Amino acid sequence: MKFLLLSIVIVSMFLFPPDGRGTMIVRDYTPSEHYRFYTGSDKNFIGTPYDFSGVGSSNGGHWATLVTDNCFFSATHFHPGPGEKVTFWDSNQSAGSSYTYTVTGGTSVGSSDLWLGWFDTAVTVNSSIARYPVLMLPLVDDYFALELYNYGANHLVGRNVIDEVGLYTYGVSSLAVAWYDYDNNDSPSVGGDETYLQGGDSGAPSFTVFVDRLALTGVHWGISIDTPGSFDTFIPAYYVATNVLLVTRGQILSSVPEPGSFFYMLVILCLLWFRQRRCTLR
Ligand SMILES: [Ca+2]
Numbered sequence: 565m566k567f568l569l570l571s572i573v574i575v576s577m578f579l580f581p582p583d584g585r586g587t588m589i590v591r592d593y594t595p596s597e598h599y600r601f602y603t604g605s606d607k608n609f610i611g612t613p614y615d616f617s618g619v620g621s622s623n624g625g626h627w628a629t630l631v632t633d634n635c636f637f638s639a640t641h642f643h644p645g646p647g648e649k650v651t652f653w654d655s656n657q658s659a660g661s662s663y664t665y666t667v668t669g670g671t672s673v674g675s676s677d678l679w680l681g682w683f684d685t686a687v688t689v690n691s692s693i694a695r696y697p698v699l700m701l702p703l704v705d706d707y708f709a710l711e712l713y714n715y716g717a718n719h720l721v722g723r724n725v726i727d728e729v730g731l732y733t734y735g736v737s738s739l740a741v742a743w744y745d746y747d748n749n750d751s752p753s754v755g756g757d758e759t760y761l762q763g764g765d766s767g768a769p770s771f772t773v774f775v776d777r778l779a780l781t782g783v784h785w786g787i788s789i790d791t792p793g794s795f796d797t798f799i800p801a802y803y804v805a806t807n808v809l810l811v812t813r814g815q816i817l818s819s820v821p822e823p824g825s826f827f828y829m830l831v832i833l834c835l836l837w838f839r840q841r842r843c844t845l846r
Pocket residue numbers: 724725744745746747748749750758
């Protein structure tokens with residue numbers, strides 16, 4: 565496992581003033597390439613091959629990434645609260661079909677900054693809104709050098725490459741994070757698409773492409789300044805903890821690659837054990 569350098573000075577995004585939340589920096593930002601809802605005839609959006617319909621936003625600038633019929637990921641320090649409305653678009657055109665749902669609740673996943681929220685009703689099955697799987701690779705090192713599609717404020721999409729995955733001690737908590745630098749020197753190269761997160765990006769997702777489809781790796785958490793770079797909460801580390809919460813709502817995360825039957829059995833046994841204990845304690 566590659567651990568983060570403790571000399572990196574982190575400034576978490578929630579330290580930004582609420583009314584001054586910036587938009588993700590994309591090194592050679594070009595609206596026709598990086599703005600999902602660009603309307604010009606020269607549109608050449610880098611995300612065109614992929615389905616971003618499951619990434620929704622609220623009028624409050626909060627982000628929600630759909631993972632099951634009713635439930636979504638966001639950030640504990642910056643998420644849509646109960647009563648807030650979240651809109652999803654089923655294409656890369658803001659004038660196209662959109663669907664709006666009201667948040668009814670949510671909770672942090674353990675002591676992490678990962679937020680699991682839910683809507684009062686299931687996102688309609690006819691809307692073709694994506695529910696994203698989590699990328700579950702066998703080893704932590706397998707995530708090193710993975711190419712990301714980072715979604716950010718104002719519906720921008722850029723790219724970056726994971727440099728580190730590990731635990732970061734923050735206050736009394738140890739958080740599992742992925743870190744990617746902003747140094748114009750990535751391998752594989754992402755060229756002018758390289759991203760550097762800003763305050764308004766908190767709670768939005770990072771994906772990687774697995775067999776031509778998007779799979780979740782992170783939710784934006786913070787940035788480093790001395791060595792410019794961005795932190796995501798590393799979702800795979802919270803896969804089981806999220807399912808412990810989801811199973812009480814009759815839902816479950818999906819993952820790619822498809823887990824072996826033994827892994828499934830293990831997860832289900834853990835969940836049943838947990839549920840039984842909860843019932844016993846009532
Ligand atoms: Ca980089």
